[in-house]
Amino acid sequence: MEHLIATLLQPLLLFTDTPPPWEDPEIFLQQVVTGVSIGSIYAILGLAVVLIYRSTNTVNFAQGEMAMFTTFIAWSFMLRMDFWPAFFLTTLVAFFIGGALEVFVMRPVEHAPPLNSVVVTLGLFAIFSSVALWRYGPLPRPFETPAIFDGAPFTLGEITISRLNLGILGIALLIMLALFFLFNYTKLGLAMRATAQNPTASQLVGINTSRMLALGWGLSASVGAIAGMLTAASQALSVDMMVGILIFAFAGAVLGGLDSPGGAIIGGISVGIIKSLSATYISPQVDIIAAFVVIIAVLMVRPTGLFGKIAVRRV
Amino acid sequence: MKGLLRPRTLAWIALVLTLIFFPYFHTWTGFAWFLGNLQKYTGINLSVFEVTSFAVWVVILLGLNMLTGYSGQISLGHGALVAVGAYITAILLDRTGTPVAVAILAGGIGASIVGFGIGIPALRLSGPYLAIATLALIVSLPQLLKLSDIVNIAKYTGGASGLDLPTMHAPEAVDGVMDDRQWLYYSTMVPAVIMTVLAWNIIRSRIGRAFIAIRDSEIGAQQMGVNVARYKTLAFGLSSLYAGIGGGLFVYTQDFVSPESFGTFQSITLLVAIVIGGLASILGSILAAAFFVFQAGVISELADNLPAVDRLRWAIYGTVLILVMIFLPGGASGFVQRIGRLKKSDLAANVRSPLAALRAHPIIQKVTGASSGAPEDGPGTGA
Numbered sequence: 001m002e003h004l005i006a007t008l009l010q011p012l013l014l015f016t017d018t019p020p021p022w023e024d025p026e027i028f029l030q031q032v033v034t035g036v037s038i039g040s041i042y043a044i045l046g047l048a049v050v051l052i053y054r055s056t057n058t059v060n061f062a063q064g065e066m067a068m069f070t071t072f073i074a075w076s077f078m079l080r081m082d083f084w085p086a087f088f089l090t091t092l093v094a095f096f097i098g099g100a101l102e103v104f105v106m107r108p109v110e111h112a113p114p115l116n117s118v119v120v121t122l123g124l125f126a127i128f129s130s131v132a133l134w135r136y137g138p139l140p141r142p143f144e145t146p147a148i149f150d151g152a153p154f155t156l157g158e159i160t161i162s163r164l165n166l167g168i169l170g171i172a173l174l175i176m177l178a179l180f181f182l183f184n185y186t187k188l189g190l191a192m193r194a195t196a197q198n199p200t201a202s203q204l205v206g207i208n209t210s211r212m213l214a215l216g217w218g219l220s221a222s223v224g225a226i227a228g229m230l231t232a233a234s235q236a237l238s239v240d241m242m243v244g245i246l247i248f249a250f251a252g253a254v255l256g257g258l259d260s261p262g263g264a265i266i267g268g269i270s271v272g273i274i275k276s277l278s279a280t281y282i283s284p285q286v287d288i289i290a291a292f293v294v295i296i297a298v299l300m301v302r303p304t305g306l307f308g309k310i311a312v313r314r315v
Numbered sequence: 316m317k318g319l320l321r322p323r324t325l326a327w328i329a330l331v332l333t334l335i336f337f338p339y340f341h342t343w344t345g346f347a348w349f350l351g352n353l354q355k356y357t358g359i360n361l362s363v364f365e366v367t368s369f370a371v372w373v374v375i376l377l378g379l380n381m382l383t384g385y386s387g388q389i390s391l392g393h394g395a396l397v398a399v400g401a402y403i404t405a406i407l408l409d410r411t412g413t414p415v416a417v418a419i420l421a422g423g424i425g426a427s428i429v430g431f432g433i434g435i436p437a438l439r440l441s442g443p444y445l446a447i448a449t450l451a452l453i454v455s456l457p458q459l460l461k462l463s464d465i466v467n468i469a470k471y472t473g474g475a476s477g478l479d480l481p482t483m484h485a486p487e488a489v490d491g492v493m494d495d496r497q498w499l500y501y502s503t504m505v506p507a508v509i510m511t512v513l514a515w516n517i518i519r520s521r522i523g524r525a526f527i528a529i530r531d532s533e534i535g536a537q538q539m540g541v542n543v544a545r546y547k548t549l550a551f552g553l554s555s556l557y558a559g560i561g562g563g564l565f566v567y568t569q570d571f572v573s574p575e576s577f578g579t580f581q582s583i584t585l586l587v588a589i590v591i592g593g594l595a596s597i598l599g600s601i602l603a604a605a606f607f608v609f610q611a612g613v614i615s616e617l618a619d620n621l622p623a624v625d626r627l628r629w630a631i632y633g634t635v636l637i638l639v640m641i642f643l644p645g646g647a648s649g650f651v652q653r654i655g656r657l658k659k660s661d662l663a664a665n666v667r668s669p670l671a672a673l674r675a676h677p678i679i680q681k682v683t684g685a686s687s688g689a690p691e692d693g694p695g696t697g698a
Contacts, residue, residue, distance in 0.1 A: 059443045061583075105637060108676050112644040114442070115389065119590045120640050122583065126633030134626040247454055247579070254447045283465055288458050292451035296436065299448055303439045 018280050026158045031276045037165035039272020040172045041234070044227035045242070045249035046256070046264035047175055048220045053258045055196050055216025056106070058117045062124035064246030066101075066221055067228030068239065069128045070094040072136050074229050075143060075237055083146040087229060091222045098221025099214040106217070107210070132239045140238035149233070168230045172265055175223055179261045192216060248275075248291070255295045257308025267306065271295070323655070334504060338363050338497040358616025359609045364568075367500045370507035371564045372604040376589055377514045377597070378557025383586065384594035385523060386550035387530030388437065389445055392452035393558055394582030396433075400426040400559025401576065402460070404566045405478045406471050415483070419506075419563030423556050430555020434548035453582040457574040477573025480566065503564050510557060515597055517553065526550055527595070591639050593648025602647040610635075641676070 021028035045063060052060045060066075070090055077086035105124065109116045149164040183189035194202040195212040203209050227249075231241055252271040256263025271291050278290035304310050333340075340346040341363060350361050379393045400422035407418040433452070440448055463469040472478065485498030493501070517523050525546040528536035537543050566572050588607040593599025614632060618625040643650045 053443070059446065104678060107678075108641040109644070112640065113594070115383070115586075115590050115594065116640045116644055118446075119587050120637050122587055123633035123636030123640070126629040126636070130627050130629035130633065134630070247450070250447050251451065254444055258443055285458060285462055285464055289455040292455050296448055296451060299440055299444060300436055303441075303444060305444070 035273030035276035039269035040169040042252045043265040043268030046253035046268040048224035050264045051220035061121040064242030065128035067224035068242040070225035071228035094221040094225035095218040099218035102214045102217035140236040143232035143237040257305030260307035263307035358612040369608045375561030377600045378554035380600040382554035386526035390449040392449035394577040395452040396558035397562040398577040400562030404563035422563035423560035426559025427556035431552040434551025593646030596648040599648035
């Protein structure tokens with residue numbers, strides 16, 4: 001078996017000096033750990049994308065910029081208070097921003113062709129990024145890392161992972177669990193799912209569907225804000241920090257299936273791992289290409305992602 | 316003969332005549348004065364060069380509209396197909412003595428082969444999945460163009476610095492009749508007009524009707540005997556042909572191409588442009604190209620007059636997108652068609668329609684209480 005894998009992978013390894021995984025498993029494991037760390041941010045933002053897709057069937061291109069903008073709000077809170085109060089306050093503020101966007105901007109295009117709402121989210125993208133640039137300037141700013149994530153990284157042999165990255169992964173899993181609980185075990189979650197699936201029927205059984213849509217946007221903005229704050233904590237806070245991340249968050253969400261929160265986590269983390277492994281073992285010049293080749297290959301086999309539901313429509 | 320006098324026909328004839336004589340109008344002081352003031356007050360720069368570049372984007376956006384507007388397949392990565400055409404043309408011009416026209420045609424054919432290749436796997440995808448998969452094309456494009464270690468692609472594409480071609484000159488045959496700029500205008504405008512007429516005819520043929528049928532209902536189209544798979548890939552191929560030829564013309568007019576010429580953001584704005592211009596409409600594609608090329612100038616002009624606006628350019632762009640989508644859901648061409656269909660007496664009513672759309676906004680309705688016949692629950696309405 002091992003021999004077979006070695007023969008199959010050999011041609012890919014011609015362009016790098018890195019020893020192949022079967023000779024030096026520690027490099028391999030370290031790269032996987034790095035990939036998981038990059039991927040957990042994609043996973044959280046991907047969760048936000050999935051939340052909006054599930055509740056309104058729209059892909060929100062402004063997700064990353066909304067996250068960036070709310071992180072700047074968090075930054076101004078942090079001038080006055082500690083990390084955690086600011087963190088929760090920002091999540092709350094983001095919830096209301098998201099809800100307001102749905103009510104004031106998305107609702108008028110609710111019944112228009114689907115591309116119209118995509119263009120509206122692209123408009124929001126432009127507005128958020130421009131206003132942030134105008135208000136906060138182009139220079140990156142340091143962003144506070146909470147105390148429990150400081151300190152020496154964990155090590156196991158030669159493999160290391162920083163406390164912050166472990167924390168991000170943990171938060172991603174926590175959010176996923178919370179959403180899973182919300183959607184599967186509460187009446188509210190059931191109402192949200194019903195609204196997404198069949199708005200007319202939901203209205204007939206007495207669900208306030210407009211409120212459910214606004215709630216979906218609000219929750220998604222909150223999750224996005226968490227992704228933004230964690231990104232800023234691990235790099236620095238800047239206006240363009242989420243643009244690249246959003247594309248891979250999309251990629252991860254699509255890989256996992258746009259309507260599956262668990263899929264967004266697994267998809268996002270997989271994208272991170274693929275990027276990190278292909279940069280090490282093939283060439284740093286092809287990490288993005290490799291990630292997308294894998295995603296498209298998966299979509300060929302499962303057109304709605306790994307865990308996405310295949311939409312069956314009655315004609 | 317009576318048909319010639321219809322306002323619609325007259326408008327098209329006037330447009331064609333303007334396009335034909337446009338570079339010479341510039342030498343006429345009255346027109347130059349008009350254009351100068353137009354630029355001064357609105358920021359729309361109608362120089363010969365800008366209009367040439369407008370023609371290039373008309374070709375590209377016609378192709379995208381054929382794919383997204385008519386056949387209903389979303390492509391966010393159309394810039395990648397434009398890049399394929401542009402790079403094939405540039406490499407042919409750079410390394411061989413291919414005549415320009417042949418090089419541009421080769422770019423178009425090369426891009427359409429790539430497009431067919433993408434169209435086949437795209438058959439399995441739809442909606443947002445197709446959108447993200449096509450987005451993958453444009454996102455990976457810079458890495459592909461700069462690739463040097465696995466396969467040496469950068470040797471041909473010039474890597475990050477791109478390909479710089481010598482400036483195109485007018486052939487000696489037209490010496491004295493037109494200068495380089497005018498020559499560039501005609502040699503771009505003629506293919507653009509041909510491609511537009513071709514698109515017009517394709518849309519009104521069996522192929523175009525098949526595209527529309529597939530967009531409206533795949534199963535329905537299949538029932539009527541349309542080979543869905545064939546026509547969906549054909550839509551990709553045809554629209555890539557347009558993208559490739561547009562890319563070739565882009566290189567021809569700019570004398571330069573680099574990975575930065577075709578960014579992710581630009582590729583997404585192509586889709587934005589056709590939605591703003593109007594989906595599934597030839598006029599919409601033309602208006603989309605006008606929006607795509609001249610929008611920056613108008614916003615800059617606004618920024619020059621209002622200093623606060625300067626750093627908020629993109630916010631203005633975004634606001635325009637949102638407002639157009641809310642008040643003119645059919646895009647600019649939808650609005651034009653709506654006005655065209657109206658009788659004179661209805662015209663005044665329709666001009667007020669943006670206001671009506673505002674009144675129909677759920678929030679406004681809630682505030683004014685003008686919702687459709689819902690009973691008022693306010694105090695004082697009790698029995």
